[in-house]
Amino acid sequence: MEKSPVLIPKPKPLKPHNDPLHIIKTRRTTHKRPATIAGPMVRYSKLPFRQVCRQYDTDIVYTPMILAREFVRNPHARLADFSTNSNDSPLIVQVGTNNVMDLLKFVEMVSPYCDGIGINCGCPIKEQVREGIGCALIYNRELLCSMVKAVKEKYGEMLRLETKIRIHEDWDQTVRLCRDLCFAGVDWITIHGRTKNTRSSQDSNFEAIRYVVDRIHDKEVPIVANGDCLQWGDVQKIADITGAHGVMAVRGILSNPALFSGFKKCPWSCVEWFWYYTLEFGGLPYQLLQHHLYCMLENMEVPRNLIKDLMNIKGTSELLDWFGDHFELRRYGEPRFATCADIPWKNQ
Structure with missing residues (x-):
């Protein structure tokens, strides 16, 4: 008896409220500010954290980078790496890959369950770079552009596609890469203002991002600036310096969603x-x-002594009890749940 073919649903329709490209292009007009984006964080930008960010004026949220090779071959990896729900939108799923077939x-x-795909071209981790993933792709323009072209030729306007890159030491190389990506059909480009070898302790180079923005001929492809967005005041400053349509926060939003x-x-x-x-x-x-x-x-x-106590706790139930001992931790549905900005200390 022949098996029935597995029917994979099509990507969900993009409308103004969930179309990332529309949001990035229009936020300056509709909200008088650049688009606000919570970037991909290894392990940390999973569903519960993404939902918290959405409570606080974050327009677009990314998943952590998911390795395509493992995801398409291993059902256990699929369960561990990706979860979402109907309220998790607009959502960009970031992928690490080095070939068209896996991509x-x-x-x-994943396209039926998200609003866009982001190709990771910025991860500087040596293991990924050795496999041709992450930062390796900004030095392999032909491969990267072929991946973008393959996706856009198949899905067109049904699915948004982004590339998140770092700058080259020679800024003109970054300009050439971005022009080729525009020609291949990318919907927008996120530029991290550091090179492959720049330490995170060094300042992000916003002038380099501006240099690229000013030289992209296809103005229909917006640029998002990434790097050193640690406070609300940084958002407009970064947008003004770079000329970018949107600003992405990573470390800053991890500490302050x-x-x-x-x-x-x-x-x-x-x-x-x-x-x-x-x-x-759950999950x-x-x-x-804990982290x-x-x-x-x-x-x-x-206080540091309480932070140290927190990190010594070994399980969720004990941690929940610890919070209940020190703070007025309100549950969903209780009066004044999630309305307090200051720490509600117990017995103070």
Whole structure:
């Protein structure tokens, strides 16, 4: 007996509210600011954290980078690497890949559940670069452009495609790469203002991004600037210097998911939302739960001795009890849930 073919759904229709390209192009007009984007973070930008960011004026959110080779071949990798829901939109799934075949299969599998695909061309990790993934792709223009062209020829306007790159030492190389990507059909380009070898402790080079923006002939392809967006004040500053349509935050939003709402420090409401989404959705490894809370409490300037105590806790139930001992932690549905900016200390 012949098996029935597996029917993979088509990408969901793009409308103004969930079309990332439309959002990036129009936010300056509709909201008087650049588009605000929470970038991909290895392991950390999973569903519960993405949902918290969406509570605080983040327009577009990325998944962590997912390796196409593992995802298309291993069902266990698919379960571990990607989860979403109907409220997780606009969503860009970032992929690490080094060939057209894996990329097309990956896009076929995830495109019904997201609003766009981002090809990672910026990861500087040596293991990835050795495999031709991440930063290696900015030195392999022909391959990168062939991957972009293959996806856009198959999906056209049904699916948005982005490339996230770093700058070259020679800025004109970056200009040539971006022009070729525009010709291949990319919808927008995110530029991280560091080279493959620039340490994160060194300043992001916004002048280099401006240099590229000013030389892209196809003005229909917007540029998003990435790097050193650590406070709300950085958003407009970066947009002004670079001329970019959007600004992406990574490290800044990890510590303060409310960065794009103008909070200088992480508000307590983020903690309550994060606890709610983590327990509601499940599946988040304990170490990630713990580290997210560590980043937020450290940003709130919780005393170091309490931060140390937090990091010594070994399980979710114990951690929840610890929060209940020290703070007024409200549950979803309770009065004043997620309305407090200051830390609601117990017995103070």
